[in-house]
Amino acid sequence: MAFTFKKRSNLPGFGLALGFTVLYLSLIVLIPLAATFLKASSLSWGQFWHIAASPRAVASYRLTFGASLIGAVVNLVFGILVAWVLVRYTFPGKRIFDSLVDLPFALPTAVAGIALTTIYAPNGWLGRPLAAVGIKSAYTPLGVCIALTFIGLPFVVRSVQPVLEDMDKELEEAAASLGANRWQTFSRVVLPTIFPAALAGFAMAFARAIGEYGSVVFIAGNMPMKTEITPLLIITKLDQYDYAGATAIAVVMLVFSLVLLLPINLLQKWSSSREEKTTELIPDVIET
C-alpha cells in the first residue's frame, strides 16, 4: 500500500506532510471529539437514551436543525445572488459591499446577537413594523432563523465568488448566441458550474449554524420546548455540573451533523465530477 502511494505521488515530502496532517487533525479535532464520546460513555444506554430522547432535547434538535437548514437555504439562494452581483457588475461602493459580506465572520457572535435583538425586539427598528403587521420576530423560532441566516451569510458568497470570477463571460455569451434565453443560460450554463461551490458553502453555513450559540441565545427567548436551541441545552446541563448529560446531547448533535454533512459532501463530489466531464467536452466540440 505504502509502495503504491509512493509510486503515484511525484511531489516530495509526502510522508512528512501526511504525518503532520494526521498529528494536526488528531490534536485539534479527533482527541477532543474522542473525549466527548468517552465522557458520554460513562452513562449506561438507558441513561443515555433517557437524556438524549427527552421531549425537551428532541424539541431542541428540531429547532436547531430546522432553523439551521432554513438559514442555510436562504443563504444558498441569496448568497449566489450576492456573489453574482459582486462579480458581474461594477457599481459605486462595490468594495464596501464586498467587505461587508465578511462582517458576520469578524463580529463576536454575542455582539451580533445583541444587535439583532435590539433591532428585531418588539420596540426595535424592524421589530416594531413587523409586530404591527402581526409578525413576531425576536423571541420566536423566526428570530433563531434570522440569527442563523446572519452568521451563515459569508459562506456561500465566498465559495461561489471565485468560481464565478474564473468563469469566462464568453461562455454565457456563447450560450446566448446559440439561442438560449436568460433562464436557460443561467440554469444550464452558470448554475452547473457554480453548483458544487454553492453546495460547499451551503454545507459550511449549515454546519456553522448548528453549533451557533452566542448570537442565538439573545434573540431566541430560550423557552423550553419552543425556542431553546440544542447548544443552550448543553450549556444548561453544564451549569448544573451534569457533564455526562451535556456530552450525551453533544454526541447526538455530532452524529446528526455527520449524517447530514456526509450526503451533502457526496453530492458535491458527484456534481463537481460531472461538471468536470462536461467542461472536458467543450474543447472537443470547439475543435471539431
Added chain:
Amino acid sequence: MQRQVLVAAGLLLAGLLLLFSIQGRAQGGQVSLLNVSYDPTRELYQDFNQAFAKYWKAKTGQTVTVEQSHGGSSKQARAVIDGLQADVVTLALAYDIDAISQNAGLLPADWQKRLPQNSTPYTSTIVFLVRKGNPRHIKDWDDLVKPGISVITPNPKTSGGARWNYLAAWAYAIKQPGGNDQKAQDFVKRLYKNVPVLDSGARGATTTFVQREIGDVLLAWENEAFLSIRELGPDKVEIVVPSQSILAEPPVSIVDKVVDKKGTRAVAQAYLEYLYSPEGQEIAARNYYRPRLESVTKKYAATFPQIKLVTVDEVFGGWQNAQKTHFADGGVFDQIYQPNQ
C-alpha cells in the same frame, strides 16, 4: 546574522530581568488575590477592594491587589472547578460553592460553618421592578400569576438569581393559609406561564425588561433593582416590595487548595473577614446589599424596607434539597415545561 543573535540575546536578557523583577515584587511586600464572583457584585467589590488594600497596607505594610472575575454564578464555579486559581469565591448561592467542594475537593464540605452567619457577610432579597407609576397595579406575588401579566425572570437552571426568584415565589405560596406543596407547584407553574422570555442570566433579564421594554414586572435582586433605578433614573422604573420574600444569602469562602499553594491564606482570610467589619458592611450597604451588622442596618433602615423574609433552610431544608427537588433534571421546574401536563 551576528546582529540577529545580539538582538535575540538582548531580548532574552530583558525577559529574564522582567521575570525576576516581578518575582522580586511578589516577595517584597506585594501580594495579589483573585476573587471569583458573580455578576451583580462588580460595583461592590470595586469599592471594597480599594478599602481592603488600604486597610491591609496599614496593618501589614503589604500591598495587595485584588483581581476580580465576574460571570454567571454556576459558570464561575465551573471555572474554579476546571482550574481557575481563585483565592476566594463570592458566589450567588451556597450550592455553587458546594459544587466546588464536591466536584474538585478544593475546599472542605463544611466550608459554610467557617465564617459567621452562614459565611454570608451581606444579604439581599427578591423584589419586583415595575414600570413607572405601576400601570398594572402589581403589589404582591398574587398579582404575578394573573392572566395577561407578563413576568421577566431568567432561567433558574442557568442563573443563580433566578433560583432565588423561583424559591421566593414558592415560599410565598406555601406560606399562604392552607398552602401545601401541590398549591405551591400550581402557583409557580402559573407564574412561569406568564414568562415570555427566559434569559440565561440576571443581567440578561434586566436588559430584556429595561432595554427591550418587554414584560410588566421584573423579578430582581434588590441590589440589581436599585442599580437599575440609579442607571435609568427614577422616572422609568420603580421598586415594588412584596409582602414576603426570601432571604438571599450569597456566601463567601476561601479556596483552601489554592491559597495553600499560593501562600495567600492569611490575606485571603483577612479579606473575607473584613467584609464583616463596620467599614466592609458600610460598603455593602452603599452598594445596596443588606448589611448584617446591627449598627449599619439601622443607619440604612430607610433604604431597605422591612419585609417578612424566609430562609432556604427553613422552607426547603437547605440548598442541596432545594436543588434536588426543584432544579435537577426532571425536577419540579422541568415539569412546568413538560408538554403534556
